[in-house]
Amino acid sequence: MSDFQKDNVALMCDIGELVGLFDFDAGLDAFLTKAVSTVAWHMRAAVCSIYLFDPDTGDLVLHANQGLNPAMIGRLRLKIGEGITGMALQEMRPICEARATDNPHFKYIPGSHEEKFISFLAVPIQRKMNPVGVITVQDPQWNYFNNNDIQALRVIASQLAGVIENAHLLVHIRDTAANQESVAQQPSATAARFGPGTHCIRGQWASGGMAMGLSTRIGHYLLRSAVEQTCPLDLTEADFDRAVAITERQLLDLQRRLEEKIQDAASMIFGAHVLMLKDEAFSGEIRNQIRAGKNPWTAILDEVRHYADMFSRSPNPALREKVLDVEDLGHRLLHNLSAPTLAGTGPDYTGQIILTEELLPSDILKLAAEGAAGLILLGGGQHSHVAILAKALQIPLVISTDLRLLQLPEQTPILLDAKEGQIVINPGPEAVQTMQELIRSLADSERLAAQARDETFTRDGTSIQLLANLNLVSELDVALRVKAQGIGLYRTEFPFIVRSTFPTEEEQYQGYKSVLDRMKGLPVLFRTLDVGGDKALSYYPVQHENNPFLGLRALRFSLRNPEIFKQQLRAMLRAADGAPNAKIMFPLVASLDEFLSARDLAETCARELKSEGIPHRMPELGLMIELPAAAMLAPELAAAADFLSIGSNDLIQYLLAVDRTNNEVAAWYSPHHPAVLRTLTQIVRAAVPTGKPISLCGNIATDPQMLPFLLGIGLRTFSMDPTAIPAVQQIISRIDISEAEQQAEKMLSFGRQEEVIRYLSTITS
Structure with a gap:
């Protein structure tokens, strides 16, 4: 297929991805802007516009456009029945014209710069026969749009309708909240109770x-x-x-x-x-x-x-x-x-x-x-x-x-x-x-899970492994439903946190074995206890820490408490018997010495179990790279460990000295920072020559803008919230590795975050 051929199947898939990943926080207009860009690109149309129906005025308002004068967005209004666009909504049917000016309802809009566009296709966006808006495409070629284009745009209009309507509904709630904000912020002494009404x-x-x-x-x-x-x-x-x-x-x-x-x-x-x-x-x-x-x-x-x-x-x-x-x-x-x-x-x-x-x-x-x-x-x-x-x-x-x-x-x-x-x-x-x-729209998103495929491939056929992050055994059903290829991060701390005393070795063993049995041979990476920071154990007295995130947490806690650590390791080694899919990884490793100390303790547990005649198996032992110190030691850590996992959330936080949960500084938490991009690349390039598996676990694994970069630097395994897997699978299927490598090299050449963001916006558009 040449570059100039239309690709309506890919278009519908890409719009489906946009719908599945729609973020209300980014706003409806930002979503619609991406949508018109996507439609124009795949249909090879010079112009794409989306008008939304305003029930208060009865007008169609231009909310997003590619190809016309951008100054018209928000200003161009049409009545229902006015122009070809308004007529499409009034009659609730597509209108396709080989030459738009031949249609008696054609209306020229001064200042829009549309005079050079001849072909015109308008499709109404509706929800249960209620008007939502109109999507249009235009092109300078005569008779450019055909029946296939009409059908494709109808499907897209249907996909957009639910998102647009639900966004409007949510805006209604938010606007109500904004109107009440001054009341909500009154001191409790003078406004101790809510008055009547909403x-x-x-x-x-x-x-x-x-x-x-x-x-x-x-x-x-x-x-x-x-x-x-x-x-x-x-x-x-x-x-x-x-x-x-x-x-x-x-x-x-x-x-x-x-x-x-x-x-x-x-x-x-x-x-x-x-x-x-x-x-x-x-x-x-x-x-x-x-x-x-x-x-x-x-x-x-x-x-x-x-x-x-x-x-x-x-x-x-x-x-x-x-x-x-x-x-x-x-x-x-x-x-x-x-x-x-x-x-x-x-x-x-x-x-x-x-x-x-x-x-x-x-x-x-x-x-x-x-x-x-x-x-x-x-x-x-x-x-x-x-x-x-x-x-x-x-x-x-x-x-x-x-x-x-x-x-x-x-x-x-x-x-x-x-x-x-x-x-x-x-x-x-x-x-x-x-x-x-x-609530019904949330139920609709569940249907996306049914579309998940057994395997994930890029556009050029490169195999990619998508794993699930889990906290509890009960979440396994979700992971299996979306066809996760394994568990890339099983957080073992929650049975510790919710209890009033440490779980026994036997209780831990039963839990780990249950996970391995349910996954039926698929890889399961158990992360050892990660407590401390904001995850305290109520039954374990600790001294007050001014900065618990830099205190006694994760592997430091375990090494400080070897008897607690050994119980967990013994349970994991016992569960690994007959389960080659079991792996153990240590969190928040800061040095090669820490990893070797943890590994030595695991080997001690194996010797003890052997002497006691208890069945067990020593699984692969890996670690999470979440600290800048570990990133600097990536070659040595990769040589010593059986596998590596990049914990990008903590890595970015510690690398940039930004607490992402603190609203005062959260804006400085950014995966687009050049130091973040170069650190991720350094880690991957240190691991690849050793032949050791390396994966990435964190929010950027589900970011459509960051995925090409991550694939471009050589990552092939990602772990994420299982509910994100179907949408990420669709995104990856549209990425070509060679193009991703070029994009990654370009991003690594920038010294300013602003340059990275500007480049990504260019690629996206």
């Missing part, structure tokens, strides 16, 4: 997704007070015993349901509740008080308060965390004592938006088992481990500092757009319809 406040995104439901505040003192006011006074010890039996059944049922959702992190999340319930020092003391004449609810309440006060004063952080457990247990007992016929499995949060001032990882697991639709966490602080867990469970989570939310009446309607950090209080019918449409 209120929109913006929080911090933590776990994406959308949810609608009624508010429920989890504040145990409020729940105890409510139960206390409604509890009958004529209860007996037999009623207490019945409440204990009901509560135990609830807890065991919740544990079972939770283990069905999450196998590796769910182990005995409710175990502390059950043990305390059976403990005579707790339940027996309550019985003694009842026999001494106390009402059962008073006896429960007093004993719960006693334990909560005792735990809260403990210097041991693990015991302090038990305050929430004992309060939760007390709430269940009081609930079951006062309303045994309504006990069921305890709190049913199905369809509820939960508001809480404190949220532990174990709390998220409990709420997942209890059916919560969304979470609002009140207060500041670092919550990345909570966010990742909420994401793994697919529960929308927003963090807000607006304390007026504490004053919301129970069962207040709330819309949660967690991706935007948006909370809508008392939404009107329009906002509810908006959210319903957006």
